Amino acid sequence: MAALQFQKQFNDQHSKARAGIITTDHGQIETPIFMPVGTVGSVKGVSQQQLELDVKAQIILGNTYHLYLRPGLQVLEAAGGLHKFNGWNRPILTDSGGYQVFSLAGTRKIKEEGVTFQSHIDGSKHLFTPEAVMDIQRVIGGDIIMAFDECPPGGSEYGYARKSMELTHRWLDRCFERFNATEPKYNYTQNLFPIVQGGTFKDLRKISCETIASKEATGNAIGGLSVGEPEPVMYEICDWCCDHLPQEKPRYLMGVGTPWNILECISMGIDMFDCVMPTRNGRNAMLFTSKGVINIDNKKWEFDFSPIDDEIGCDMSAYYTKSYLRHLLKSKELLGLTIASTHNLAFYLWLVKEARKHIIAGDFKAWKDAMIPQLKNRL
Known part of the structure; x- marks a missing residue:
């Protein structure tokens, strides 16, 4: 058992992008990395075998609430x-x-103690406190667990954003107190990541x-980003x-x-990303490809017998x-949902791998600036 290690390997000369390796007890993760979201212990429509072989995922997410x-x-x-339950032997966040x-x-009420809420399944009432959330994540068994x-919401006024941030910081103290007072349950190390808040206000974020x-x-x-604020503000x-x-x-x-959000934020120094967009959009006929965005629902694809995308190294695509x-x-x-979701995830993992290659090669910024208009292209 060893705490998570991060080794920075390369820095881009023309941006703040970096390439590195995160080491956990369940294996290594090459950064920058995208993490598929497995809300209820599975990534919607995609098997663990497909995640490993087709998507080439290195780490996935589980959702504590669900x-x-x-x-x-x-x-x-x-x-x-969760690793034993769902058969995923690599890192989980x-x-x-x-x-x-x-x-x-x-249906929820925020107070100093924590948050009371009603289950979306049966309406039963529950209380999440910082202490309870640490205990729950100990049981789930993620390699990386998040502070409560x-x-x-996006567009929050300064006063609300400040009070919210201060509450988050008080809860963070309680998270670390509980985390440090407890042990992992399954003979591997768990790592607690705190979360920066502060809305869209630079002084609060600092x-x-x-x-x-x-x-x-x-x-x-x-x-607290990508919650409704304009894209330039997020950046x-x-x-x-x-x-x-x-x-x-x-x-x-x-x-x-x-x-394109991911490439821009890599250039700012972000190492890890997650989002439901690849699977959610895939289920709704939007495909991200190395040449641009496809709405596969359009009639123009009815007689197109070319591969979905043969450049990203995914057998299914x-x-x-x-x-x-x-x-x-x-x-x-149902097979359509699986193919579309698997393809989009494989594309995201291909994209961050390409970003890593270009950081190592020293031409990341030029590649990113050329790539983003291509990715936004509506085919």
Whole structure:
């Protein structure tokens, strides 16, 4: 058992992008990295074998809120944790459930102790405190677990953003106190990442970065972005946070975003990303490809028998044609959802791998600037 290690290997000469390796007890992760979201212990429509062989995922996410409600902690503990339960033998990151709880705006109540909320499944009432969330994530068994924070909505006024940030910091103290007083359950190390908040206000974000850095955690996260603020504001705050977080620790930008968002934020010094976009958009007929964005629902693809994308190294993307995938999705055939989701995830993993290659080669910025217009192209 060893704490998470981060080794920076290369810095881009013309941006703040960096390439490195994160080492956990469940294996290594090459950064920058994208993490597929496995909300209830599975990435929607994609098997663990496909994640490993086709997508080439190195780490996936589990969601504390959803796993706590179903299958529940008794099942997860009896199974030996999420790795044993779902058969994924590589690293797992669990979020704190905070974002899900706060999105239940009509049925939750925030107070100093924590947050009471109603289950979306059966309406039962529950209380998430910083201590409870640490205990729940110990049981789920993620290699990286997240602090319990309040995620203020996009466009929050200064007063609300400040009070929310201060509450997040008080909860963070309680998270670390509980985390340090407990042991991992499954004979491997768990690592607690704190989360920067502060809305769209630079002075608050600076305070939050300094507070988070003082915890000397093995890694740090930036939350509260891509929640409704304009894209240029997201970039400005992300860049600002990267300037005020430790250089020697991995930086995780939570819930972002489009392929072009990811490349821009890599250039600012972000190492880790997650987002439901590749699978959610894939299920709704939007494909991200190395040549641009495809709405596979359009009639123009009906007679296109070329591969979905044969440049990204995914067997599924190279094997199936655009015409066939369109037919499956039009027919509401489940295989269509699997192909589209697997392809989009494989594309995201290909993209961050390409970014890593260009950081190492020393031409990342030029490549990024040429790549982004291509990725945004509507085919």
